[in-house]
Amino acid sequence: MAKQLTIFVENRAGRLKTITDNLRKSNIDIRAFTIQDRGDYGLLKLIVDKPDDAYLALANLGCACALKDILAISVPDQPGNFHRLTSALAEHNVNVIDAYGFVLQPHKTGVCCMEIDQPQLMKAQEIVAEAGFTVLQDEELYSL
Amino acid sequence: MDIPFWNREIETLDRASLEKVQLERLRQMVSWALKTPFYGRKLASAGIGSPEDVKSLRDLERIPFTVKDDLRRGFPRGLLAVEMSEVVRIHSSSGTTGIPTVIYFARDDLDRWTDLLARSITATGASSRDILQNMMTYGLFTGGLGLHYGAERVGMTVIPIGGGNTKRQIQTMKDFQTTVLHVTPSYLLHIHSQFENEGVRPGDLAVKRAFIGAEPHSENTRRKIEDLLGIQAFNSYGLSELNGPGVAFECVHRKDMHVWEDAYLIEIIDPKTGQNVEDGQEGEVVLTNLVRRAMPILRYRTRDLAFVHPEPCECGRTHRRLSRILGRTDDMLIINGVNVFPSQIEERIMKVPEVATNYLIHVDKKGALDRLTVKVEIYPKLFLGEAARLEALRARIREELRSSIVISPNVELHEPGSLPVSEGKAKRVVDERPKD
Numbered sequence: 001m002a003k004q005l006t007i008f009v010e011n012r013a014g015r016l017k018t019i020t021d022n023l024r025k026s027n028i029d030i031r032a033f034t035i036q037d038r039g040d041y042g043l044l045k046l047i048v049d050k051p052d053d054a055y056l057a058l059a060n061l062g063c064a065c066a067l068k069d070i071l072a073i074s075v076p077d078q079p080g081n082f083h084r085l086t087s088a089l090a091e092h093n094v095n096v097i098d099a100y101g102f103v104l105q106p107h108k109t110g111v112c113c114m115e116i117d118q119p120q121l122m123k124a125q126e127i128v129a130e131a132g133f134t135v136l137q138d139e140e141l142y143s144l
Numbered sequence: 145m146d147i148p149f150w151n152r153e154i155e156t157l158d159r160a161s162l163e164k165v166q167l168e169r170l171r172q173m174v175s176w177a178l179k180t181p182f183y184g185r186k187l188a189s190a191g192i193g194s195p196e197d198v199k200s201l202r203d204l205e206r207i208p209f210t211v212k213d214d215l216r217r218g219f220p221r222g223l224l225a226v227e228m229s230e231v232v233r234i235h236s237s238s239g240t241t242g243i244p245t246v247i248y249f250a251r252d253d254l255d256r257w258t259d260l261l262a263r264s265i266t267a268t269g270a271s272s273r274d275i276l277q278n279m280m281t282y283g284l285f286t287g288g289l290g291l292h293y294g295a296e297r298v299g300m301t302v303i304p305i306g307g308g309n310t311k312r313q314i315q316t317m318k319d320f321q322t323t324v325l326h327v328t329p330s331y332l333l334h335i336h337s338q339f340e341n342e343g344v345r346p347g348d349l350a351v352k353r354a355f356i357g358a359e360p361h362s363e364n365t366r367r368k369i370e371d372l373l374g375i376q377a378f379n380s381y382g383l384s385e386l387n388g389p390g391v392a393f394e395c396v397h398r399k400d401m402h403v404w405e406d407a408y409l410i411e412i413i414d415p416k417t418g419q420n421v422e423d424g425q426e427g428e429v430v431l432t433n434l435v436r437r438a439m440p441i442l443r444y445r446t447r448d449l450a451f452v453h454p455e456p457c458e459c460g461r462t463h464r465r466l467s468r469i470l471g472r473t474d475d476m477l478i479i480n481g482v483n484v485f486p487s488q489i490e491e492r493i494m495k496v497p498e499v500a501t502n503y504l505i506h507v508d509k510k511g512a513l514d515r516l517t518v519k520v521e522i523y524p525k526l527f528l529g530e531a532a533r534l535e536a537l538r539a540r541i542r543e544e545l546r547s548s549i550v551i552s553p554n555v556e557l558h559e560p561g562s563l564p565v566s567e568g569k570a571k572r573v574v575d576e577r578p579k580d
Contacts (some may be wrong), residue, residue, distance in 0.1 A: 006529030010559050036531055040556050045529055047224060062561045064522050066529030097530075 001127075002072035002112065002141045003051040008064035011037070019044065019058065026057040027055050031142065032113065033046040034100040045100070047072070049142045068115070071124060072141045074134040075110040076128060085112065088131035094124045111136070147459045150298075154406050155461045162462060163201060165406050169434040170204065171195035177440040179225040182218050186210075186442075194406065202346035204409060204432065205420065210444045215385065216243045224248055226438045236284045237384045237483065238247055247286075250438040254293070257436075260404050264393030267461070270324050270353055272299030275321040275564045278287075279331065280358065282482075286388025287358050287481075289515020291326050294390065300324070307341045321350040323372045328481035329369060329377070331362040333512030335374050338409055346374055355380050358481035359390060360469045362579070373380045385444050386431050390467045397413045397458055398463040407435045410466065411443070412452055414472045424456035428473055429466070438513060446513065447473045475573065477507060479514045484549045486573050491519060492544045498526045498537050508576040516553040518545060524560045 023030065023046075032047040046087045049066055058065045075081050075087065082101070097115040104106045104111065116124045125135050148154055157165065174196040177183035189520035191342045192198065192208045215223065224231070231250045234246040249257070253359045270276075276295045288306060305316055313335055316322065325332065332354055339345075351373060356366070357380030381401050382389035390406055392401035403410045409432035412421050414559070421427045430445045449472065453465040477484045488503055493499050500521040508515055519542065538555045545550045564571065 005528075007526055008534075008557075008559060010562060015559070038531055038534065041534075041558075043529070059524065062524065064527035064560055065522040068528055068529050097532075 001069040001121075002047070002113070002136060003067050004061065004070045004115070004137050005046040005048060005051055005054050005056060006066045007108045009035075009042050011040055011042050011070050016081070016123060018045070018061075019057075019063070022057050022061055023054060026053055028057070032102045032111070036098065047141065050130070051138075051142075069118075069121060071112075071114045071116060071121070071128060073112045073114065073128055074089075074136055075101070075112045077108040077110040078121040081110070082112065085128065085133060086132060089124060089125050092123070092127050094120050094127065111141070145394065148266050148269055148271065154404075157269075157406070157462055159200045159462060162405055166434065167198070167201055170201065170405070170409065171198050171432055172433070173432070173436075173440050173442065174198055176225045178444055180218075180440070182222045183404055183442065186215045199411070204443065206330045207443050209430065211416065212245060212385070212439055212447075215245045215472070215479060217305060219243050220246055223439050223441070225440055226250055231415040231438055234284075235289075235384055235388065236559045239383065239429055241293065245385060248438040249386070249436075251385075253387075253436045253438050256407065257290065257390060258297050260292055260387070260390040262297040263404065264373050264380070264390050265291075265294055265298050265300070265355075267393055267395040267459070268353060268355070268376075269396050270298070270300065272503040274323045274353075275301040275320055276326060277303045277305055277313070277316060277320075279305060279307055279313060279325060279327040284565065286382070287326075288381070290388035291355070305528060307331070310338050311342060314338060314344055317349050317351060318344065322422075323350050323352050325351060325354040326360045327354060327356060328510075329365050330359060330480050330512050330514055332356065332369055332377075333365075335370070336369075339403075344470050349475065351375050351446075353378065355393075357381060360471070363468070381450075381466060381469070382448065385441055385446075386433055386434065389560075391431065395457065395459045395461060399457065400453055400467050402461050402463045403452075403466050404455065407464045408432065410452065410464070412450070413445075416451075422466070423452045424466075426451045426470060447476065449473060477505075477566060477573065477575065478518075478549055479507065479516050480511045482550050484551070488549050489545060489553075490572070492548050493518065493520055493541060496520075496537075496541055498523050499541070500524075500560050502561075503572065504563050504572045506576070507574070509578065514577060516551060517556055518553045519556040519558055519563060521558045521560050521563055526559065 029049040030046055034045050036043040045135060055065060055067050075085060099114045101112040128135055186208055229249045230250045233249045235247045238287045248284040265540045278292055280287035288532050292304055352375055354375055356377050366377050378394040379401055380389050380393050396563040411430040412427040412428050414421055415428040426449060429450050431444050431446060433441045449470045450467045475486055477567040489505055493503055500523045504519045508516040534557060535571055538557060541555045542552055
């Protein structure tokens with residue numbers, strides 16, 4: 001399963017730079033990122049090519065960070081596809097905690113990353129596959 | 145000016161007669177104190193085994209000081225001089241270590257305390273014609289109930305509204321045409337700032353006086369209150385260990401607070417040497433209760449810094465006056481009238497596993513009110529990458545602190561290693577409140 005790196009970052013100037021600087025030094029390639037704002041702090045969520053290396057690099061620095069399993073779903077970039085996906089999950093009462101998406105050119109491959117409650121994660125993976133979507137395994141995602 | 149008195153005879157007693165009363169009562173106090181295990185030992189070490197060993201007021205200096213820790217170590221009954229069946233009320237302040245400071249009152253103690261407050265209230269010119277809105281917290285805190293009983297004895301109409309709920313406070317002032325307020329200065333300024341929101345003009349209100357206390361404030365703050373509200377503000381001093389409010393109060397002249405010297409012996413000491421200093425010199429206030437039977441307290445070090453005015457007051461009262469409180473000898477913070485020790489905060493947050501070892505206590509003002517922010521670093525190994533858990537952690541820390549220090553602080557979560565690292569003695573408190 002794909003791994004997402006979540007990093008606790010104080011909401012003040014220069015904090016992101018410290019993190020990106022360390023990822024750069026460790027030769028980590030960032031595939032996608034998003035920041036969740038919580039007022040005085042934020043959560044930086046990253047998809048990177050070498051999640052374990054990235055985690056170690058930041059943990060050694062003393063950062064509060066966590067690696068967690070997420071669903072990375074390949075969603076072809078066409079009208080209605082995201083709706084098909086959310087409908088399938090809703091039908092089975094699966095709650096999505098957080099999600100973000102990105103589109104890779106030139107093949108117009110859409111990737112949707114979803115955080116799902118741990119107990120529902122395996123079930124969600126099956127539902128998504130049944131609905132006709134491809135769940136990307138970690139290597140697939142990192143080598144896109 | 146017509147000067148009102150509650151008990152003219154005692155309030156204007158000449159010095160020699162006042163000292164005679166004091167000596168008599170000090171001996172009485174010693175006889176009560178000797179009944180407690182705590183003072184039994186303490187007085188014996190000073191060579192005082194009976195009231196007769198106190199020959200003059202100067203003998204007071206032989207008695208060792210009592211400090212807050214003594215009260216905590218004596219918890220719960222080490223300083224109690226009567227049977228519990230004689231105790232009619234208990235008050236308490238929150239302790240720095242979780243052990244509260246408990247104060248016991250017998251019926252006659254309450255009666256004497258109430259009388260001191262009736263005296264204090266009358267000295268400001270307030271009377272039975274007044275309507276008092278008591279905004280101090282009721283309950284274990286002495287500020288609410290203490291003044292309440294004194295006001296009833298004066299015959300005032302008392303509205304026991306307690307603290308908080310600004311909307312309701314303003315509406316109550318309007319509905320009942322309140323003439324006197326008992327309130328912390330910061331809360332009164334906050335209430336004033338809400339007048340416009342509540343559609344209140346100064347002309348709608350009947351307030352003439354405010355008794356302000358429970359937190360340090362400057363003369364500028366008092367003037368500001370008086371100008372903004374068009375009222376007179378009277379300073380009040382007291383602490384639960386010595387009953388509560390009514391230790392000292394300003395009279396109509398509002399030139400520092402008369403210490404009711406027939407009920408309290410006041411000394412000002414050099415906090416370093418423990419030696420008495422001259423009147424007019426700043427030092428630590430030390431108080432001896434002269435009228436409490438259930439729980440006698442002798443030479444209590446208040447940690448408050450102030451000085452005594454020996455000059456007679458124009459009002460004719462002979463009881464000396466105490467300056468406003470100029471500071472503290474310890475690290476106690478007063479946040480909107482509530483006493484908070486940084487150690488109380490540390491105690492609580494260090495029990496939370498998701499919190500790392502570093503923290504910072506930040507105090508500033510938001511509008512007229514004090515704002516307390518506790519900044520903690522999160523412990524990286526317990527970070528699971530979930531915002532909901534972090535918010536639950538924040539709420540849990542706030543609730544932990546609220547149950548310990550009564551007020552709900554802002555809690556800020558910080559990255560590990562981001563708060564200033566302590567070098568030598570840690571600087572854990574940043575107080576940015578203007579000193580004006």
